[in-house]
Amino acid sequence: MALDEFAVVLKAQKFVREADPTTIPVSLAPYLQKAGAELRQDDLDPGEPGFSFQGAGKYFICVNAREREERQRFTVCHELGHVVLGLPSNHKAEPWWSAKRPLAEILCDVFAAELLLPRRLFEPLATEAPVGFAAIDNLAARFMASTTATGSRYAAASSTPCAFVLSQAGQVRYASRSRALQDASAWITPRIDVPAGSASARARGGADASRAEIDAELWFSNWERGGVLLEEARHLSQWDQTLTLLWFENEEVPPLKRPVRRWDRDDGDSRDSRDDEDDMGLKELDGNLRWLGKKRRR
Ligand SMILES: [Zn+2]
Structure with missing residues (x-):
């Protein structure tokens, strides 16, 4: 069966639950024990992070x-x-930061992030932390995890409408969005150029100032709600990677600006009506007739 990222996340979460880490940073001992693995530290060649092998029953x-x-x-x-996923190792093909690494290697990174930042321990802290790289740095230090892995998980867990973006060589490679941005269909298209004038573009250009206010539509595709995003960026020049954090200042996604006709509403509840308008505003141009049907309440 082919593994995808979602399946790997589920397997990793099950593995974490069963090993049941309780400390921050997470102790690796319960993980090693559960996998039947023994750790060795050696002086390997510079740039070679490590490897694993099977022998003598472990x-x-x-x-x-x-x-x-x-x-x-x-x-x-x-x-x-x-070890746990049974995926073959191919560490010679591309360096760890390359976008062209084999899928098995990327999936093992996904697995690793789940182990280092267990949801049960990480999410309560991420949810309450104020938005900014300072919070991500703080969490990364506490969990002894990378800024990139921590930032990605931070945005996904945050109660604020925020996104964490990883770009390489000036192009978006990956974006992680909070629930509120997903619900508002705030989509950051992979492989687009980092927007000109953004803090991220300036950081990549070598500028010190890594904070900006920027129109939301410069980052979000087909965005019709307007609004100004706060942006913080950090450029990692050794890999030409740029890390971006985006969020709405008032911590709320702006409502849709366009008035929507009242097609078929039969309830007078204003809150439900507003939710319906959001849905219809996004869907009315796609050629489907689903808005003619009665809207289901959420
Ligand atoms: Zn590997």
């Missing part, structure tokens, strides 16, 4: 003792992904 995970501890922890969890 797995051995070898990590590069020369790398910093945060990186070693990620490597251990990535190798646990290979």
Whole structure:
């Protein structure tokens, strides 16, 4: 059966639940024990994070003792992904930050992020933290995880309408959005250029100032609600990666500006009506006739 990212997340969550880590940062011992793996630290070649192999009835995970501890922890969890998911290792093909890595390698990274940032421990802290890179840095330090993995999980967990974007060589590669932005269909298209004039473009250009206010439609595709986003950006020049955090200042997604005709409403509840308008405003141009039917209450 082919694995996809969603299936890997579910498998990782099950693995985490069963190992039941309770400390922050997470102790890797229960993970290693559950996988039947033994950890070794060796002086590997620079740039080689680690590998795993099977022998004498168990797995051995070898990590590069020369790398910093945060990186070693990620490597251990990535190798646990290979062990638990049974995915072959191909570390020579592309460096870890490349967009062209084999799928199995990307899936092991997804697995690793779940292990390092267990939802049960991470989400309560992420939800209450004020929006900004300061909060992400703080959480990354506490969980001993990378800024990128932490930022991605932070945006997904946040109660504020916010998004975390990873760009490489000036093009969007990946975006993680909070529930509120997903509900508002705030879509950031992969492979678009980082918008000119954004804090992200300026950070990539070497500017110090990494904060900006920017029209939401410059980041969101087909966005008709207007509004101004706050943007914080950080450029990692060694990999030409840019990290972007976007959020609405008043912590609310602007309502749709366009008035929507009242087609078929039969309830007088103003709150339900507003929800309907949001749906219809987004759907009315797609050629489908679903708005002629009676809207279901949410
Ligand atoms: Zn790997």
